[in-house]
Amino acid sequence: MDTEVKAAKLTVRCQFCETWNRIDASKVADGPKCGKCGRPILLERPLALNDETFQKTLAESDVPVAVDFYADWCGPCRMMAPAVDALAAHVQGRAIVAKLNTDHSSRTAGGFGIRGIPTTIVFDHGKEVARQSGALPLEGLKQLLARAGVAV
Numbered sequence: 830m831d832t833e834v835k836a837a838k839l840t841v842r843c844q845f846c847e848t849w850n851r852i853d854a855s856k857v858a859d860g861p862k863c864g865k866c867g868r869p870i871l872l873e874r875p876l877a878l879n880d881e882t883f884q885k886t887l888a889e890s891d892v893p894v895a896v897d898f899y900a901d902w903c904g905p906c907r908m909m910a911p912a913v914d915a916l917a918a919h920v921q922g923r924a925i926v927a928k929l930n931t932d933h934s935s936r937t938a939g940g941f942g943i944r945g946i947p948t949t950i951v952f953d954h955g956k957e958v959a960r961q962s963g964a965l966p967l968e969g970l971k972q973l974l975a976r977a978g979v980a981v
């Protein structure tokens with residue numbers, strides 16, 4: 830067993846310059862900036878993931894990641910979007926809340942056998958721990974994330 834106390838880190842790609850950053854989970858609320866371009870890394874709102882960034886973000890982040898699989902044309906997805914935004918603000922530093930556009934990133938979405946959208950999947954160190962299809966209110970999203978051990 831690893832008894833050393835290590836600060837949990839998040840691995841996030843800068844949306845401006847595409848540089849990968851490692852961020853202390855405890856500093857997420859302090860407004861972290863990209864180590865290369867200095868622009869803000871905004872984690873109080875959902876992080877956009879795609880086929881290129883999905884795997885690395887999930888595998889190399891020490892906190893659970895909740896991913897909203899959605900599409901622009903999907904009415905229930907739009908209905909749920911404010912709850913996903915609120916969830917991101919609520920759990921920042923304790924979890925990553927992300928969105929994946931299933932039309933733009935069909936390889937990743939296809940790999941998970943997504944049948945209907947929206948589908949929310951919670952991952953812990955890259956492993957699926959909870960999944961729910963259909964639009965969820967904020968409380969439902971919190972409960973899903975709690976199943977990965979996140980204090981909500």
Ligand SMILES: [Zn+2]
Nearest residue numbers: 843846863866
């Ligand atoms: Zn940058």
